Amino acid sequence: MQDDIDIQHIELQLLLQAIYLKYGYDFRNYAKASIRRRVDHFMKKENLTGFAEMQSRVLYEVDFFERLLLELSVNVTEMFRDPSFYRSFSQKVVPYLKTQPFLKIWHAGCASGEEVYSIAILLKEAGLYNKTQIYATDMNQVILNQAKEGIYPINRLKLYTENYQKAGGKESFSDYYMAHYDHVVMNKSLKENILFSDHNLATDGVFGEMHVIFCRNVLIYFNRDLQNRALGLFNDSLINRGVLCLGSKESIRFSTYSNTFVDIDRDEKIYGKNTSHEALL
Amino acid sequence: MVKIPLMKHYYKAVVIGSSAGGINALIKVLSVLPADFPLPIVIVQHLHPEGGNHLPSILGAKSALKIKQADEKESIEKGWVYLAPPSYHLLIEEDFTFSLSLEAAVNYSRPSIDVLFESAVYAYHQHLIGIILTGANHDGSQGLKKIKEMGGFTIVQDPKTAEADAMPTAAISNTQVDKILPLQEIGIYLLQLVNRTTL
Numbered sequence: 427m428q429d430d431i432d433i434q435h436i437e438l439q440l441l442l443q444a445i446y447l448k449y450g451y452d453f454r455n456y457a458k459a460s461i462r463r464r465v466d467h468f469m470k471k472e473n474l475t476g477f478a479e480m481q482s483r484v485l486y487e488v489d490f491f492e493r494l495l496l497e498l499s500v501n502v503t504e505m506f507r508d509p510s511f512y513r514s515f516s517q518k519v520v521p522y523l524k525t526q527p528f529l530k531i532w533h534a535g536c537a538s539g540e541e542v543y544s545i546a547i548l549l550k551e552a553g554l555y556n557k558t559q560i561y562a563t564d565m566n567q568v569i570l571n572q573a574k575e576g577i578y579p580i581n582r583l584k585l586y587t588e589n590y591q592k593a594g595g596k597e598s599f600s601d602y603y604m605a606h607y608d609h610v611v612m613n614k615s616l617k618e619n620i621l622f623s624d625h626n627l628a629t630d631g632v633f634g635e636m637h638v639i640f641c642r643n644v645l646i647y648f649n650r651d652l653q654n655r656a657l658g659l660f661n662d663s664l665i666n667r668g669v670l671c672l673g674s675k676e677s678i679r680f681s682t683y684s685n686t687f688v689d690i691d692r693d694e695k696i697y698g699k700n701t702s703h704e705a706l707l
Numbered sequence: 708m709v710k711i712p713l714m715k716h717y718y719k720a721v722v723i724g725s726s727a728g729g730i731n732a733l734i735k736v737l738s739v740l741p742a743d744f745p746l747p748i749v750i751v752q753h754l755h756p757e758g759g760n761h762l763p764s765i766l767g768a769k770s771a772l773k774i775k776q777a778d779e780k781e782s783i784e785k786g787w788v789y790l791a792p793p794s795y796h797l798l799i800e801e802d803f804t805f806s807l808s809l810e811a812a813v814n815y816s817r818p819s820i821d822v823l824f825e826s827a828v829y830a831y832h833q834h835l836i837g838i839i840l841t842g843a844n845h846d847g848s849q850g851l852k853k854i855k856e857m858g859g860f861t862i863v864q865d866p867k868t869a870e871a872d873a874m875p876t877a878a879i880s881n882t883q884v885d886k887i888l889p890l891q892e893i894g895i896y897l898l899q900l901v902n903r904t905t906l
Contacts, residue, residue, distance in 0.1 A: 457806040459798035459826040
């Protein structure tokens with residue numbers, strides 16, 4: 427049995443190496459335990475006989491790889507997830523953003539876009555949207571297209587509306603979308619200043635100077651090295667006194683960049699680059 | 708005295724899964740263990756998404772062990788009891804650190820016991836003790852089976868002593884478990900098992 431585990435470990439490494447060499451997607455520094463789960467789950471779903479079939483189909487069938495790619499990236503999200511985060515951002519960061527002539531915001535790992543639209547709504551209500559350019563990026567083109575379309579199942583809207591209200595939303599949430607049968611379409615006006623594009627935190631570089639970066643619940647899937655790579659990109663992208671927002675169980679504290687960032691809100695994982703909360707006010 | 712089987716090998720960690728009625732059951736098990744219990748204990752207790760942040764202090768008040776919510780990338784140390792944070796899957800990496808995941812629920816549960824147990828098998832191989840306590844669903848029975856198959860030790864709460872018997876019943880029917888014990892005996896049995904087999 428010990429042997430089996432060692433062999434499974436080698437097979438997983440080989441598969442990730444094959445994906446990288448053939449397609450350029452680099453999962454080699456993802457946290458192993460959860461990527462293994464997702465690979466196993468995919469193999470069951472596709473009724474594969476074993477690793478040999480998996481490896482050969484990944485290499486020879488692009489469609490097959492694209493299905494695997496969807497499985498490997500975790501795209502579970504919701505609008506105004508963690509409402510207390512949005513409340514804190516409004517109170518502690520928005521006053522500073524109001525002092526800036528224009529804003530560039532990077533939403534890294536935006537998945538199907540729910541949290542990008544949440545930020546767009548927050549910025550609109552704060553009167554900041556018109557001077558903002560949002561870059562929403564994800565490594566997965568299929569998911570990115572969903573984000574661009576902004577179409578969501580209507581059965582999620584009860585939760586989203588509750589989250590919006592808890593997050594301190596000022597308007598009626600239903601003003602931000604049009605309902606069509608079993609889904610809703612987010613308003614065009616929310617999309618005007620959002621640029622959706624392809625970017626991979628494992629392999630791509632800096633593409634602009636940012637005032638704020640959101641990267642929430644992405645780093646948890648990376649190992650330490652890849653976390654440091656991503657945080658390095660964020661550090662290099664942020665202006666001095668720029669703001670970094672991570673997921674509620676993520677922290678910059680044990681990374682290479684711990685000393686560069688100061689807590690703006692420790693519990694909500696909002697950090698200022700070379701600045702404190704007091705200095706932002 | 709509880710009779711302890713002769714062990715060929717030693718243990719490095721304990722994983723516990725509990726659901727409905729689990730908080731009282733966990734208190735019963737943990738309150739028996741001394742502060743110098745030599746293995747880390749990692750627990751998935753199913754909770755309401757917004758209700759779980761007080762669990763470490765609830766359990767801590769009744770136990771000599773240090774209890775905390777597991778942080779991502781944290782190293783797993785003996786003397787500690789780690790709890791899965793509410794709404795996240797908790798996994799153990801091969802370098803004995805934690806990772807968290809927001810993947811879809813497994814067995815309608817996030818955190819899921821199966822997810823923790825299956826990842827723990829990859830990290831600890833046969834040096835693992837798995838325990839299933841009270842619960843009203845079937846989570847954990849796949850993971851417990853993997854622990855057993857790998858040569859780890861498996862304990863299930865006697866369903867007759869469980870507030871909800873579905874989860875221990877499912878675990879027993881899915882795996883030839885090593886021990887089925889009434890709730891009040893699990894802690895003391897664990898202590899003796901570990902004292903006997905820890906290097």
